[in-house]
Every structure is written in C-alpha cells, then in structure tokens.
Amino acid sequence: MAHRILSDISAGISELKKNPMSVLQQGEGGPVAILNRNRPVFYAIPADMYEKILDRLEDIELALIIKERENDPVIEVDIDDL
Incomplete structure (x- = not known):
C-alpha cells in the first residue's frame, strides 16, 4: 500500500535523531515528512508555521460560529440597563 507524503522534503528517523535542527532547516520553513521504513510517521514543522496553522483553524472555527x-434573533439592550 502506497503512502502519500504531504511535503516536498522528507527525512528518516535516524537522520532526525542525528541532527534534528538540520532536518528542520531542510524544509526551509515548510513541513518535513519524517519517515520510518519509507512510511511517513509524522511531520516536523517550524514553530511559527504551527502557530499560523492554529490561528487559521481558530479563524475557521469562529467563521462557522458566526455562520450558525x-x-x-437580535436582542436589543440599553447600555444604561447594564
């Protein structure tokens, strides 16, 4: 069974163990697929990219709440009553 690799760069677990920062730098700011026996087991991404992903997911969640x-109904409130 073929496994999709969702990044342009990949590295093996052994390479990651030897020099994790070098592996991450190979991605040039993008994700790096970490492979075990030629199968992706996880993706390493820089912290700023992870933060952007979380921000985007939060934006999507808020947009769904707004849509719902x-x-x-609109409830009118007088500021003096608060």
Missing part, C-alpha cells in the same frame, strides 16, 4: 448564529 447569523439568523439568530
């Missing part, structure tokens, strides 16, 4: 609530 766009037809909810």
Whole structure:
C-alpha cells in the first residue's frame, strides 16, 4: 500500500535523531515528512508555521460560529440597563 507524503522534503528517523535542527532547516520553513521504513510517521514543522496553522483553524472555527448564529434573533439592550 502506497503512502502519500504531504511535503516536498522528507527525512528518516535516524537522520532526525542525528541532527534534528538540520532536518528542520531542510524544509526551509515548510513541513518535513519524517519517515520510518519509507512510511511517513509524522511531520516536523517550524514553530511559527504551527502557530499560523492554529490561528487559521481558530479563524475557521469562529467563521462557522458566526455562520450558525447569523439568523439568530437580535436582542436589543440599553447600555444604561447594564
């Protein structure tokens, strides 16, 4: 069974153990597929890319909440009542 590798760069577990920063630098800011017996087992990504992914996921989640609530009734409130 073939396994898709979702990055342009890959490295073996042994290479990662020898020099993890060098492996990450090979990705030039992008993901590096870490292989075990020629099968991807995980992806190593720089911290800033991980933060961007999390921010994007949060934006998508918030957009879904907005979409779900766009037809909810509006409740008017007087600021003086608060």
